[in-house]
Amino acid sequence: MTDTKVYLLDFGTLVLDGYMMFWGRGPSGPFRFPCYGVLVEHKEGRFLFDTGYSKDWFDQNMPGLAQQTELQTVPGQLARIGLRPSDITHVVNSHMHVDHVGGNHLCTQACTLCHKKELESYKQPEIWEAHGYADRTALGTAAPDASPATPEPDDRVQDIVTPRFELLTGDNEIARGVHLFETPGHTPGHYSMMVELAGRRPMLFTGDACYTKRSLEENIIANAHTDVRDAHTSLQRLRDLAEQYDAELFYSHDPDAWRDWKPAPAHYS
Amino acid sequence: MTDTKVYLLDFGTLVLDGYMMFWGRGPSGPFRFPCYGVLVEHKEGRFLFDTGYSKDWFDQNMPGLAQQTELQTVPGQLARIGLRPSDITHVVNSHMHVDHVGGNHLCTQACTLCHKKELESYKQPEIWEAHGYADRTALGTAAPDASPATPEPDDRVQDIVTPRFELLTGDNEIARGVHLFETPGHTPGHYSMMVELAGRRPMLFTGDACYTKRSLEENIIANAHTDVRDAHTSLQRLRDLAEQYDAELFYSHDPDAWRDWKPAPAHYS
Numbered sequence: 001m002t003d004t005k006v007y008l009l010d011f012g013t014l015v016l017d018g019y020m021m022f023w024g025r026g027p028s029g030p031f032r033f034p035c036y037g038v039l040v041e042h043k044e045g046r047f048l049f050d051t052g053y054s055k056d057w058f059d060q061n062m063p064g065l066a067q068q069t070e071l072q073t074v075p076g077q078l079a080r081i082g083l084r085p086s087d088i089t090h091v092v093n094s095h096m097h098v099d100h101v102g103g104n105h106l107c108t109q110a111c112t113l114c115h116k117k118e119l120e121s122y123k124q125p126e127i128w129e130a131h132g133y134a135d136r137t138a139l140g141t142a143a144p145d146a147s148p149a150t151p152e153p154d155d156r157v158q159d160i161v162t163p164r165f166e167l168l169t170g171d172n173e174i175a176r177g178v179h180l181f182e183t184p185g186h187t188p189g190h191y192s193m194m195v196e197l198a199g200r201r202p203m204l205f206t207g208d209a210c211y212t213k214r215s216l217e218e219n220i221i222a223n224a225h226t227d228v229r230d231a232h233t234s235l236q237r238l239r240d241l242a243e244q245y246d247a248e249l250f251y252s253h254d255p256d257a258w259r260d261w262k263p264a265p266a267h268y269s
Numbered sequence: 270m271t272d273t274k275v276y277l278l279d280f281g282t283l284v285l286d287g288y289m290m291f292w293g294r295g296p297s298g299p300f301r302f303p304c305y306g307v308l309v310e311h312k313e314g315r316f317l318f319d320t321g322y323s324k325d326w327f328d329q330n331m332p333g334l335a336q337q338t339e340l341q342t343v344p345g346q347l348a349r350i351g352l353r354p355s356d357i358t359h360v361v362n363s364h365m366h367v368d369h370v371g372g373n374h375l376c377t378q379a380c381t382l383c384h385k386k387e388l389e390s391y392k393q394p395e396i397w398e399a400h401g402y403a404d405r406t407a408l409g410t411a412a413p414d415a416s417p418a419t420p421e422p423d424d425r426v427q428d429i430v431t432p433r434f435e436l437l438t439g440d441n442e443i444a445r446g447v448h449l450f451e452t453p454g455h456t457p458g459h460y461s462m463m464v465e466l467a468g469r470r471p472m473l474f475t476g477d478a479c480y481t482k483r484s485l486e487e488n489i490i491a492n493a494h495t496d497v498r499d500a501h502t503s504l505q506r507l508r509d510l511a512e513q514y515d516a517e518l519f520y521s522h523d524p525d526a527w528r529d530w531k532p533a534p535a536h537y538s
Contacts, residue, residue: 017297019288024400024492028286028297127488128497131293219396223293228397228495 004177006195006203007039007264009077011052012068013255014099021211021253023223032067033212033253035099037074038205039081039264040195044175045089048074048110049193049205051103074103080265091162092174094207094252095187096122097132097224104160111164113174115182118189119167121226122160129187132224181241183209185231186222192238194247199269204247209234212254273446275464275472276533278306278346280321281337282524283368290480290522292492301336302481302522304368306343307474308350308533309464313444314358317343317379318462318474320372343372349534360431361443363476363521364456365391366401366493373429380433382443384451387458388436390495391429398456401493450510452478454500455491461507463516468538473516478503481523 015032019025038049051074058066070076074085088107093114094100104112122133168191172180177196184190186208194204208224209231210216216239221231242249251257262268284301288294307318320343327335339345343354357376362383363369373381394402437460441449446465453459455477463473477493478500479485485508490500511518520526531537 017288017295019286019295019297019492020293024289024397026286026288028288126498127501128293128490221397223288226497228497229395232396 003041003043004195004197004269005041006197006268007041007081007266008250008261008268009037009039009048009052009074010072010263011035011037011074011077011102012055012066012072014053014058014065014067016065020223022215022220023225025218025220033255034258035253036258036263037077037103038193038195038250039078039083039088040175040178041267042175042178046083046087047090047092047175047178048088048103048107049092050094050100050207051091051107053099053102057098057102074106077264081267090174092180092191092193093118094192094205094209095190096160097187097208100208101160104162107162110162111166112160112162113166113168113180115189115191116167116169117184118187118191121188126226129226132187181237183207183234183237185209185227185229185234186225188226190234192234192241194241194245196245197269200248202245202247203250203268204238204242204245205250206238206252208252210238210249210251212251213249213257214254215251216249272310272312273464273466273538274310275466275537276308276310276350276535277519277530277537278308278317278321278343279341279532280304280306280343280346280371281324281335281341283322283327283334283336285334289492291484291489292494294487294489302524303527304522305527305532306346306372307462307464307519308347308352308357309444309447310536311444311447315352315356316359316361316444316447317357317372317376318361319363319369319476320360320376322368322371326367326371343375346533350536359443361449361460361462362387363461363474363478364459365429366456366477369477370429373431376431379431380435381429381431382435382437382449384458384460385436385438386453387456387460390457395495398495401456450506452476452503452506454478454496454498454503455494457495459503461503461510463510463514465514466538469517471514471516472519472537473507473511473514474519475507475521477521479507479518479520481520482518482526483523484520485518 018027018031040047055066055068085106086109088110091110091112179194180191183192196202225231287300309316324335324337354375355378357379360379360381448463449460452461465471494500
């Protein structure tokens with residue numbers, strides 16, 4: 001564990017109305033927020049937690065929202081630290097919303113880990129969940145060699161699977177010191193990830209269970225949610241985990257916090 | 270039943286951002302909407318479904334939202350048809366949010382009917398429910414003769430109870446042809462009301478289970494909700510009830526629909 005490194009990969013930004021970020025609180029007006037992934041270089045593998053969005057899809061379907069350069073993609077960010085998408089051994093999705101799975105299919109040698117309930121929701125979303133999940137077109141063209149070894153009859157899934165696919169339930173330590181914690185509510189099968197490091201406090205990546213520092217402090221869940229009670233319970237769980245492990249919280253879409261962090265090629269260890 | 274009459278009582282308007290009306294859909298910008306009550310003149314009693322809001326409370330706590338004249342109050346509206354608040358035998362609350370219970374305490378001879386779960390939520394709201402429910406100050410000064418015969422130790426409740434109080438569960442026919450249907454999701458104990466009349470289609474008052482016609486047509490629940498699934502189920506229930514009884518839907522906060530209806534002193538029968 002002592003040589004584990006964590007890189008924050010900059011995947012660009014999106015913009016939404018403040019009411020879409022902070023349920024029932026706003027304020028109204030454009031709120032531009034970062035999207036990023038987390039590369040965990042670990043002796044047991046290279047784990048990529050969330051893969052950003054496809055700019056092409058946003059430009060075609062929701063023009064004006066996405067700001068992303070070529071550098072702010074999975075290949076672009078990995079290149080900064082001398083890696084290629086095919087070097088990723090595991091993709092881990094906090095959840096399968098369109099801005100978190102956009103680069104999955106590029107990781108042509110990886111096994112995707114996600115919560116069993118999350119895949120179910122992705123395949124058959126409730127009415128109020130459908131807008132968050134990507135359709136085929138959100139994910140670009142599937143990589144030529146992305147022929148799932150795990151047979152999945154559903155076209156929707158073909159596009160986001162890497163060659164292998166593993167479904168999880170409950171909390172999991174997916175590699176020594178790399179923990180997935182169930183934090184549902186935003187989506188049914190949402191995971192937050194905590195990484196223990198030799199030289200600093202554990203890093204607890206909230207995923208969309210907590211968009212920003214303000215969300216935690218003022219107890220504001222994401223406007224997009226499937227279960228109000230679960231979402232509040234998960235906010236509390238993040239507080240409890242941070243205290244239990246003396247972990248530092250890394251919010252998913254906080255422009256202020258993002259400015260204070262060290263993106264790749266810098267790393268945390 | 271043949272002499273039952275229904276009056277729509279104009280209680281003024283409020284304004285909220287469009288995102289607060291239409292969950293996740295908006296658009297942003299001020300959306301001004303009517304608040305109204307429904308008087309059912311019935312041989313078994315005078316039933317008042319929802320009692321509006323206290324302008325004083327809004328002016329003090331959320332200034333700029335309320336537009337309400339003296340005429341647009343329970344006393345003002347009842348006076349237009351020759352009645353006083355003390356003539357009301359039953360107050361029926363779709364739910365206990367601040368814009369639906371403001372005149373309860375003025376009905377000094379009435380029994381309040383509400384769902385058992387609704388009172389529980391009012392007394393001990395969840396974190397995400399608290400903003401919607403009135404505190405003491407939202408309800409004006411309790412009428413001097415409003416000494417509840419039903420002892421309730423909780424100060425919050427003293428202010429909204431009429432002299433008597435009756436808790437309901439499940440669907441209820443509270444008078445012949447006057448039906449309460451459970452439609453939870455916006456709040457835990459929400460009721461919609463259907464009134465059968467001799468000379469026209471039944472009138473189905475959705476309450477906040479459906480703010481507007483658009484909400485129903487585009488399947489948009491209120492931004493304020495305690496259970497996403499229940500709220501969508503209740504929207505569907507309203508559609509099903511309307512079809513089953515050939516009822517006309519009366520939405521709770523639809524400025525366009527409101528313009529087409531006949532407010533008191535006119536009536537439906």
